[in-house]
Amino acid sequence: MLMDWTTVLLLGFALFAGAFVQSSIGFGMAVVAAPFLVLFAPELMPGALLVTSFSLPVVQLVHGPRDIAWRSLSWALVARLLVTPLGVVAVAVLSVRAISVVTGLLILLTVVASVSALEVRATPANSVVAGAIAGFSGTAASIGGPFFALVLQHERPTRLRATLSAFFLVGAAMAVTGLSVVGEFTHEHLVAGIVWIPFMALGYAAAAPARARLDRDRLRRAVLAFCVVASVSVIVRAVWF
Template sequence: MWQYRAMLSFKGLGAAFLGRVPGTAVASVLLLYISSQSLAIVLGLGVLIAVGISLLKVRIKPTPKALFWAGFASGIMGTSTAIGGPPMALVLQHAEAAKLRANLAGFFAFSSTLSLVALSMTGHFSWWHFQYGMMIMPAPILASIFAYRIQHLIKAEWLRYSLLVLCSISGVVAMWQGLAPHWA
């Protein structure tokens, strides 16, 4: 994120942050009453529908209202299923590549911390989870270094389609997380 700091849009991210807070709170409450598997199925299906809409000629503009609702959806999804990227990625998919990277990184630095605090408060995040997370930290660090070195090789249109593929995979994985316990 540091290398893209000049491209951060705090005006746009402000609306997304404002949406993320109540979305995280809603997810925390939902997790007390609804199984994470049920939420994963519904949210995964929602992501796949959103990707389908994105493939049409519909273009969601990153207005403050759209960013607020993307932040809200990301709060629910990220806190309940750990897959909070698709709503923000879908709203920002047409942004310039450097702005897309900067704003997604800035949003997730804030929102991941918020989700971890909420999950800790509801008993869904423990010391074991923290240790496991630290154990796998080298992977995203190395991926960031690698991505920074090859970013000039990636065309904007490839980035958009890669985002849609990644969002689709996230939707399928979320649904799988929800359905797999029922099949076991």
């Protein structure tokens, strides 16, 4: 595969926006960036996006409080490990068009979960369910955080961000390892992901001074509205074009 470097560099701005959002509300980098990748460079999904999923959590854990909810994290990671092979199989056997539809549907599911009025607590059972969903969605589409974020919604913000960062870091390692075994993680994925790391770092840096002044509720609503429009566009394009 020969990469279109103009497209890869322009997609870096989607990673910038996603990193800004994730640094502000705890998750969202893949949810914001994935629709752009699916529309303009589907051949880079999900591997290149998983590379950036290593980077931002490392930065967050190094520079932020490491206040991790270990019990919830452990249950979620065990479930994610067990289900990750299903996500690997999906990437290996599904067409680019099918992966696009899956990505769009997962983003819509993310929005529904995020606005749900369900009272979800951080119990072992709920952590296992969230981890299992992420095992598939995080591998097939690099979208695995929002479901676990729903489980952690009652944790204080610093603990939520730190726990999600650890979850992203270990989960991305699981996904990349599984995809590499079946030949679905390529050199092009690695290079594109590395190229996007500076964009991600700039997004994180831009969010730092803004976090104290941002209206988190308004930002969250804007992100969710964007996700609905983007995911519907991805599904329509995959089905009809």
